Amino acid sequence: MGSHRNALVAVVRQELAEARGTARAVLAAAESARNEAQRRKKLIRDAYATCLAQLAEARDTARQDILRRTQAEAATLTRNVESLAALTASGAAGTSWRYWTPTEPDRVGRPGLLRIGTVAYEAGETRTKLPALVPFLDHAHVNVLGDQPAADGVVSGLLLRALGTTRPGDVRLSVYDPEQLGGTLAAFAPLGNAGLLSFVSPGGLGAALDELVEHICRVNESVLAGEYASLTELTAATTGPRPEPWRVVVLLFDPGRTGHLTGEQRAQLDRVVRTGVACGVHLVVRGLELAPHPTVERIAVRGESASCDTTGTLIVTLDAAPPPERIAAFCRATAERLRAGPPPARFADLEPEKLWTESSAHGLTAPIGDSTDGSLVEVALGDDPPHALIGGPSGSGKTNLIYAWIGSLAARYGPGELALYLLDFKEGVSFARFAPGPRDPSWLPQVRLAGINVNGDREFGLAMLRHLGEELRTRAQAAKRYEASKLAELRAEDPGGHWPRIVAVIDEFQVLLTGRDAVADEAVTLLEDLARRGRSQGIHLILASQDVSGIEALWGRSGLVGQFTLRIALPKARRILADTNLAAAVIPRFHAVVNADSGVAGANRVVRLPDASDRAVWRSLQRKLWRERPETCVPPRLFDGDAVPRLPAMYRPAGRVPRGAADVGSSPGAVLGERIDVSARPARLRLGRMPGRNLAVLGTRIDEACDVLASAALSLAAQGPARFRIVCLDPGAERPAARLVAELPQADWYGPADLDDLFGTLAPDGIPHYVLGYALDAAGPAYRERLRGLLADGPEQRLHVLGWWRSVPRLRDDLGGIGARLDTIGAWVALDVQGPELSPLSPQPGGPAWYPRRRRALFFDRSVHRHPEVIIPYEVNSDHT
Numbered sequence: 001m002g003s004h005r006n007a008l009v010a011v012v013r014q015e016l017a018e019a020r021g022t023a024r025a026v027l028a029a030a031e032s033a034r035n036e037a038q039r040r041k042k043l044i045r046d047a048y049a050t051c052l053a054q055l056a057e058a059r060d061t062a063r064q065d066i067l068r069r070t071q072a073e074a075a076t077l078t079r080n081v082e083s084l085a086a087l088t089a090s091g092a093a094g095t096s097w098r099y100w101t102p103t104e105p106d107r108v109g110r111p112g113l114l115r116i117g118t119v120a121y122e123a124g125e126t127r128t129k130l131p132a133l134v135p136f137l138d139h140a141h142v143n144v145l146g147d148q149p150a151a152d153g154v155v156s157g158l159l160l161r162a163l164g165t166t167r168p169g170d171v172r173l174s175v176y177d178p179e180q181l182g183g184t185l186a187a188f189a190p191l192g193n194a195g196l197l198s199f200v201s202p203g204g205l206g207a208a209l210d211e212l213v214e215h216i217c218r219v220n221e222s223v224l225a226g227e228y229a230s231l232t233e234l235t236a237a238t239t240g241p242r243p244e245p246w247r248v249v250v251l252l253f254d255p256g257r258t259g260h261l262t263g264e265q266r267a268q269l270d271r272v273v274r275t276g277v278a279c280g281v282h283l284v285v286r287g288l289e290l291a292p293h294p295t296v297e298r299i300a301v302r303g304e305s306a307s308c309d310t311t312g313t314l315i316v317t318l319d320a321a322p323p324p325e326r327i328a329a330f331c332r333a334t335a336e337r338l339r340a341g342p343p344p345a346r347f348a349d350l351e352p353e354k355l356w357t358e359s360s361a362h363g364l365t366a367p368i369g370d371s372t373d374g375s376l377v378e379v380a381l382g383d384d385p386p387h388a389l390i391g392g393p394s395g396s397g398k399t400n401l402i403y404a405w406i407g408s409l410a411a412r413y414g415p416g417e418l419a420l421y422l423l424d425f426k427e428g429v430s431f432a433r434f435a436p437g438p439r440d441p442s443w444l445p446q447v448r449l450a451g452i453n454v455n456g457d458r459e460f461g462l463a464m465l466r467h468l469g470e471e472l473r474t475r476a477q478a479a480k481r482y483e484a485s486k487l488a489e490l491r492a493e494d495p496g497g498h499w500p501r502i503v504a505v506i507d508e509f510q511v512l513l514t515g516r517d518a519v520a521d522e523a524v525t526l527l528e529d530l531a532r533r534g535r536s537q538g539i540h541l542i543l544a545s546q547d548v549s550g551i552e553a554l555w556g557r558s559g560l561v562g563q564f565t566l567r568i569a570l571p572k573a574r575r576i577l578a579d580t581n582l583a584a585a586v587i588p589r590f591h592a593v594v595n596a597d598s599g600v601a602g603a604n605r606v607v608r609l610p611d612a613s614d615r616a617v618w619r620s621l622q623r624k625l626w627r628e629r630p631e632t633c634v635p636p637r638l639f640d641g642d643a644v645p646r647l648p649a650m651y652r653p654a655g656r657v658p659r660g661a662a663d664v665g666s667s668p669g670a671v672l673g674e675r676i677d678v679s680a681r682p683a684r685l686r687l688g689r690m691p692g693r694n695l696a697v698l699g700t701r702i703d704e705a706c707d708v709l710a711s712a713a714l715s716l717a718a719q720g721p722a723r724f725r726i727v728c729l730d731p732g733a734e735r736p737a738a739r740l741v742a743e744l745p746q747a748d749w750y751g752p753a754d755l756d757d758l759f760g761t762l763a764p765d766g767i768p769h770y771v772l773g774y775a776l777d778a779a780g781p782a783y784r785e786r787l788r789g790l791l792a793d794g795p796e797q798r799l800h801v802l803g804w805w806r807s808v809p810r811l812r813d814d815l816g817g818i819g820a821r822l823d824t825i826g827a828w829v830a831l832d833v834q835g836p837e838l839s840p841l842s843p844q845p846g847g848p849a850w851y852p853r854r855r856r857a858l859f860f861d862r863s864v865h866r867h868p869e870v871i872i873p874y875e876v877n878s879d880h881t
């Protein structure tokens, strides 16, 4: 029993032990599960915290980014708004009173917005202020409501800004101030002296409103006449001054009172509100609410602040009222200026709104200034009048007038419509501005030729006239082909052709005509032809002179002067207008009388001329036109009488020396200098195998003689194989002669002791030989015989002498003395040799009319010239200029 119990106990114990073991295991598993759960919970907590931190960081970055962008955008926006404000309310429209001065608009300027105060604005971290702007002239009536005296400050500020941004006389004020009897705006009273301000009496409001309504009716009926919607539109369409001034009517009511207006007055006021702005009538009403209308700008004043329709809910901090003494000073100055008349047009006012829109088929019309009422005065060139004569004493403004005219034409007519040829016989460079220069690369695209410092070179004037004469012939032939009788018809028949109108301006033209010589005779003939036939071929002449005798010389040639029906007389000009027409004697400085009827009294128009001489103003127009030039446009030819041309590189030997066998051509051309012509061609002497093909350079100017010989030799060397023998018998010429030897491919040097050698070795070998003789007259009698033989027989064997003799008698001595035949000298270049001395060499009895001058030479080639021609010896080495 005891063992059974023991056994039972043992079983129970065993089971208990097992149950405990199981319970322990279960506990351990539960604990491990709990631990795992706790670990996971911690993990999740940690992840959550990280997530939160990351989110916070991301949010922070995003916020920073947004803030940065907002700031940048706000800054840009502020800048834009500021520049917009500066643009729409520039100068007197927006400057604070401290720095305020009136700014007159240009002719095409239209009123913008006006500042009344500032609006505070947060631009990022900075607080900034923008001008608060309201519309007024051409845009709105202004209705100021609220506290006085700030409201009065707004009114006087707006009025001053409006007056200061318009021309004197363009705004007329009426003030109705029944409480203060005009005292509120007393500072504006000086305007009354010029009729720009009137006060309406306390009982006169009804009549004043009736008058305004009638004015609006009249503007609608006779000024706008159904063609324009508003005065603004009409003014924009015309070039003249504003057809009607703005009428600004200020009505100052006391806000504390009521019953300001009768029913009839209210109805009239409403009519003005509805219709006034289009007709230039603007109300400024304080203390009475105007009927709502899109053209009413309401400004509600509270203390020193305000809100208005334009700025919406933004609070405007109002500017202080302008100081009364400043208003009064401005009004006095305006009245004074009005009495003195409007200021003359500025050069920029002559510019059209768009460049190069005009066709010159029927003529050239351009304003050159304005009349005393401010409207531009146009001057026409075409079939009638075809040509113009300008006169006025020195300093009266002829050059300035020419600049103004050229600028005005050039802005309207492009290079396909207008070609300009400009010549100034005065000493000076007035036309140089049209050509590219070292300081300004721009040029006027219409200018084909500009001549400056031409006073000594009448031949250049002649060359220009000849060139125009050729153009006239070309046009006449084309007109004949197309059966056209004038340029407009030719252009219509030949639309693909290039037929611009040509305007040739010759300042101090009388220089060309004075003197009884071949130049004057030919110039008159050419001018007469151009004046007579140029009219129908679109070639127009503008001649200017300060010299009465020069103009009188023209009067003697009735065939010529009769064509110049357009006369422009500057102050104190004589003989430009008809004798009975004394207008030029009484016009003030910088004015001109324009008369398109040959100067008869009754056809005068007085023009105020703008200042077109100012280089900066001119340059701004020229640069604009230059940038617009078509690709085909080439710079003008500039002839400067004071400049010495250099021998062009193409006439100098370069690169490979031509081989002996190369073909040299039958008559190589020796280049001697630049011709005085429109295209600056070189003067050439053909050296063929014919008797007399030698050259004599005559005179004592060593530099120029050396340059002539050097350019002849170098240009011959550049054309093909040739052999040169340099004979230098004057120590003064040794340097340039030695330089020439150095530059020539095949040249030998002969000094005074080598003359036997020279003559002894000269033999024809098929290649041209050129003997360049410096001071050949120094060879002396011993060599004369051989020299004569060489001159006579050499050219046919291609042996040519290009020699310098220091005088004509010495040349003659070398050739056989008095009575000697000079046939062996087929061509000569005379430097400082007087005309009569050249008579033995010249076809004209008594010699050519030639007055030697620096860097000019007379060239005569018996085989091509009827008369000698003036040339400019090229500078070959730059030792002497």
Ligand SMILES: Nc1ncnc2c1ncn2[C@@H]1O[C@H](COP(=O)(O)OP(=O)(O)OP(=O)(O)O)[C@@H](O)[C@H]1O
Pocket: 392, 393, 394, 395, 396, 397, 398, 399, 400, 401, 426, 546, 590, 609, 610, 611, 612, 613, 614
């Ligand atoms: N309309 C003008 N407004 C302002 N200045 C002007 C005006 N016209 C001319 N001038 C100035 O007057 C001066 C003389 O003018 P300009 O050289 O045109 O006269 P001119 O008649 O050509 O004289 P000259 O025959 O001696 O050359 C210049 O300094 C020029 O700038």
